[in-house]
Amino acid sequence: MAVIYKLAITQFRNLNHQYIEPHKHLNLFIANNAHGKTNFIEAIYYLGHNRSFKTKSLKELIEFEQQKFQLDAQVDDYRIKLEKTKQKTSISINQNRLKNSSELSKVLPIQIITPDKGFIVNGTPKNKRSYLDWGVFHVKPDFLSDFKKYNKALKNINILLSQHKDQELDYWFLQIAQLSAAINQSRQDYLEQLKQTNSPELINDLSVLFKSVESFNYEFKSGWPKEVDAYSVDSIYQYLLKSKGFLFKSKYLNYGPHKANLKFYLNDQEECFLSRGEQKTLSIVFWLTQVSMLVDNNIQPIVLIDDISSELDATKIQTILCFLKRLKIQIFMTDIGSNLLKIDVDNSRIFKIDHGVITQQ
Ligand SMILES: Nc1ncnc2c1ncn2[C@@H]1O[C@H](COP(=O)(O)OP(=O)(O)OP(=O)(O)O)[C@@H](O)[C@H]1O
Numbered sequence: 001m002a003v004i005y006k007l008a009i010t011q012f013r014n015l016n017h018q019y020i021e022p023h024k025h026l027n028l029f030i031a032n033n034a035h036g037k038t039n040f041i042e043a044i045y046y047l048g049h050n051r052s053f054k055t056k057s058l059k060e061l062i063e064f065e066q067q068k069f070q071l072d073a074q075v076d077d078y079r080i081k082l083e084k085t086k087q088k089t090s091i092s093i094n095q096n097r098l099k100n101s102s103e104l105s106k107v108l109p110i111q112i113i114t115p116d117k118g119f120i121v122n123g124t125p126k127n128k129r130s131y132l133d134w135g136v137f138h139v140k141p142d143f144l145s146d147f148k149k150y151n152k153a154l155k156n157i158n159i160l161l162s163q164h165k166d167q168e169l170d171y172w173f174l175q176i177a178q179l180s181a182a183i184n185q186s187r188q189d190y191l192e193q194l195k196q197t198n199s200p201e202l203i204n205d206l207s208v209l210f211k212s213v214e215s216f217n218y219e220f221k222s223g224w225p226k227e228v229d230a231y232s233v234d235s236i237y238q239y240l241l242k243s244k245g246f247l248f249k250s251k252y253l254n255y256g257p258h259k260a261n262l263k264f265y266l267n268d269q270e271e272c273f274l275s276r277g278e279q280k281t282l283s284i285v286f287w288l289t290q291v292s293m294l295v296d297n298n299i300q301p302i303v304l305i306d307d308i309s310s311e312l313d314a315t316k317i318q319t320i321l322c323f324l325k326r327l328k329i330q331i332f333m334t335d336i337g338s339n340l341l342k343i344d345v346d347n348s349r350i351f352k353i354d355h356g357v358i359t360q361q
């Protein structure tokens with residue numbers, strides 16, 4: 001079970017030198033606007049992903065006038081250290097330098113829900129793929145290496161298409177067809193498992209959240225045109241060979257898993273027609289199902305929830321907290337300090353953030 005026992009944040013945005021010892025279940029961070037709630041959530045997210053959900057610019061993340069930031073955490077038996085200067089990044093787990101950040105996600109699997117990252121329902125296809133692939137990656141370890149190989153094949157194909165070179169193209173078409181079928185299958189299997197996680201108990205638990213959770217549905221779009229069987233290597237390969245002329249004209253491959261999408265429906269109504277509150281609630285339902293399924297697969301992610309009270313009423317918040325409490329995972333949650341939250345004080349720790357200074361209450 002992933003639990004952060006100790007966390008030190010140094011010069012990350014407005015969090016100058018902060019050290020906390022979180023509770024292994026619920027941690028609530030209360031602050032007024034612009035005191036550092038999202039910054040704190042972003043710091044933990046950064047440690048698990050080696051990237052931010054808000055920016056690609058390191059300059060924004062390092063505290064004003066400083067040259068570097070550091071994040072240092074005790075997660076289970078692992079000591080994770082991440083340091084970024086404008087010149088270099090160094091990441092270590094138990095003093096062993098890491099070459100790639102996927103190791104970080106294994107030690108520190110993090111699921112996040114925040115308006116800053118955008119919700120999955122009615123989100124951009126890119127954001128949908130990122131939420132989906134996060135889950136697939138944890139359940140199916142080969143997925144990441146397939147995806148890296150896929151990106152390499154895609155890059156080569158696009159170079160060949162833009163230079164109008166036919167040599168080697170068939171070889172890369174076959175590679176991408178094989179990798180694409182594997183990625184589609186992993187994503188589809190994962191979504192099937194996720195739908196089965198929608199057990200009657202889960203639906204019952206969440207029915208307070210949304211009366212018609214049962215009629216909440218999602219459909220996977222593989223990124224290939226309808227006439228292609230996205231799970232068949234041969235079907236993808238033949239399509240690519242047949243479309244060569246057209247692809248040379250467009251100069252890049254605009255189909256495949258990098259264009260996949262998820263379509264959400266409520267009572268057969270498409271996601272774009274739903275209200276923002278409905279979109280948020282259904283995003284939470286999807287995300288709670290993902291967390292629940294990972295727990296079933298013995299992966300206990302750490303959950304980050306920024307701004308819990310915004311757009312959710314007290315009953316919905318209570319439903320989410322009860323649901324997560326039963327999963328026995330670690331939660332970091334921020335709030336503006338409304339009275340909507342009823343916190344079980346025996347199983348939680350409350351912190352205040354005041355102009356970037358975190359103190360335990
Ligand atoms: N690189 C940085 N160095 C120092 N301070 C920063 C840096 N980046 C952002 N800040 C400060 O952090 C504060 C915003 O923090 P944050 O977004 O965490 O607030 P918040 O508590 O989530 O507010 P809200 O309730 O409005 O969402 C701003 O006052 C901003 O000036």
Ligand SMILES: [Mg+2]
Pocket residue numbers: 037038039306307
């Ligand atoms: Mg915020």
